[in-house]
Amino acid sequence: MSTLFSPMVIRGVRLKNRIIVSPMCQYSSVDGFANDWHLVHLGSRAVGGAGLVITEATAVSPEGRISPQDLGIWKDEHMEKLLQITTFIKDQQSVPGIQLAHAGRKASTATPWRGRGGIAVEDGGWTTVAPSAIPYADGYPMPVELDLEGIQQVAADFAMATERALHAGFQVAEIHAAHGYLLHQFLSPLSNHRTDDYGGSFENRVRLLLEVVERVKAVWPDDLPLFVRISATDWADAGWDIDESVRLAALLKSKGVDVIDVSTGGLVNHQQITVGYGYQVPFASRIKRETGILTSAVGLITDAVQAETILANGDADMIMMARELLRNPYFPLQAAGELDDDVAWPIQYARAKP
16 A cells, blocks of 8 residues: 555544645635535545545634634534534544634735735724734734733633534644744744744744643643644745744654644745745655654645655655645545555445546
8 A cells, every 4th residue: 555545543543544635714604603615615525535634724713813704613602513514524534623723913804805905993804913013014904912911812712722623523633833823923033023931032932832732732632633734934034944943843742742734934925935846845854854743744735646755755744735635625536546545435436436
């Protein structure tokens, strides 16, 4: 069997293969509630054979949403529909995961197909928060600098969201500390100009993320995996970089984090990204090699042979896929055939198996 389709056990959870549905915002919620779109979107990827299906960035507080249409888990009423979704995913022998997120200064913005930039409070937007009062870009809201009480509330919101995620049936939790959202904003000196215990030195800039991990670990069962998504580099001068990412990954491993989901960028709009097929894999490879923690690779991974090669070379332990799974929810079933792996198809679809 190929590495891509070999099972993997992380703590008490068994993944039937190494293909993960990467979190992809759907901008289709009202007041944070999941609905039938999310059931079909996530459920069809489970039917398609992915080993782990992770929700889009799910806001831990109302002000943590990217847009008014973002998915949320800041109140108990959100759990009912999410439980229906996780139950369906499990019925397909896939594992349901949730990405817990706070958008920080990139919150209160329009959905992509309605334009970019901030939404005024009078038009349904809200006051945004950040480590420092620095907007993401022109046309984006000016955030309010979080005080110490606000910082502790963020950590508490992540913990309460984690409890709800557990009750909603999720078996993997991922803390979103990438793509320019709040926890990433604290990590990077480009967005964090604080002079207190949460700014300045590397140790201070990573403090909030480590506190969030500790709060999440306190309520997340020991037999369930915890992932953290990071941007390994800001792709900008004087920003967060791969050297700091390696240091952070080692700290996260010592705190009991199981997997580093390695992405890049998103913090500033003047980033200069060198894009190509598998362009983020070297970052996952270095973090895995230098810390020994499990990593997932993501970013322009589009075919079975490419994914298998990444794993076979030891550059990552899992493959996160996004746009390719939007184009083809059944990519895992197709990929198994290309790699000559005999995997089970849903019995309803078995007549189509080559």
